Amino acid sequence: MKAMILAAGRGERMRPLTDALPKPLLAVHGKPLIEWHLEALARDGVRDVVVNTAWLEDLIPAALGDGSRWGLRIRYSMEGRDHGGALETAGGIAKALPLLVDGPDDCFWVVSGDIHAPGFRFDAAQGERFAAGELLAHLWLVPNPAFHAKGDFGLDSDGFGLADSAGPDGVRWTYANLALCRASLCAGIAPGSKAALGPLLFAGMRERRISAEVWRGAWENVGTPDQLDALNRPRAF
Template sequence: MNPPAPKALILAAGRGERMRPLTDHTPKPLLPVRGKPLIEWHLEALARDGVRDVVINTAWLEEQFPAALGDGSRWGLRIRYSFEGRDHGGALETAGGIAKVLPTLADGPDDVFWVVSGDVFTPGFVFSADAAARFAAGPALAHLWLVPNAPHHPQGDFALSPQGLALADGEPRYTWSSIGLYRAAMFVNVPVGRRLPLRPLLEDAIRRQRLQAELYHGAWTDVGTPERLASLG
């Protein structure tokens, strides 16, 4: 019998300052792309690839998410919401947001789960059960997908070793796609309610040689400005 698919967290708590005025009244992940909310592309892909349990963290205009997406049953999903605005007065950043919902995503420190940003558009990405199983069987704390650098981010984020490890230094450098698999152990020491970005935890995993990465060459857009949103048609 195959193990159950990992759960997934979609990050949707940000204010979307660079997208104003579009995000003054609509959270960025709910802005329409090709006829449906941006976040719905992730929900459809996760459901297609066998994921059944999804958490969405929210803060800015957070009441709009359950109103728009419901309980996920229309996609065959079970959606739960993590209301950071209601509970903490604002977004907890990435690591803080993950720590808040860790008991929902994982039963123990070795459990793994997907995390994807709600403001990237990557319609062809596969949330592969095989990739998740390989990651779970190894020692890494996280496995990131990297993409070629876009014009607005030419310096990239990480280099990649021949062994498939992410590196803080080196050339060429690539951009972190905001898609990854994570092991719960990476977040067990983050206090619930603390605002904490993910980057320090990733850099610690790099120092310990426990951060894997691979290149993704499919379509990918960081929907960070109205111009990039418009370019998607």
């Protein structure tokens, strides 16, 4: 199964650091954020990765190359070059589908290039089980961070995501920007169109075609310079 790393965003809240560097290339513990994902994907058996780019996009392939140093093949979906800017999450996935899949039933991993989840496993067996079913997506959710206290989705007792309410636990969780996706989730978006992923996820949940689970390992959405500084502080053991 292939994987897509979302790396096209401008990173406005991370300015001025992102005035000269794409956010996925900012370093955490001496390593660019995106490299943490590349290492994890290679460790877990993924061999083909698509990275979408827009903001300062030439710097990303210059930094990562063809992926051979990690035992990967990296291909790039150049939204800035082809469309003049980022296409948002679903639009970016739709443009990249020809590099990711052969048909609408094929599946792939999706991870945002600006999160840090060093213990997450891109489990091949779980990917195979998902591909054998008919769901549109399987999402990982995390406890709500302070900057997103209201969360995104509820989680039903049977493992389906809830678009319009909290689950039986009374909680709405935050989408971790980690997912397994089926190509048909975004196949209706014309390549080159701007489109957000959220409305597609809400619609899929209302049809009970999106499952989810809670990830309780280390996770950070690295959105501001202060968050990056905090993540890079030496840890006491």
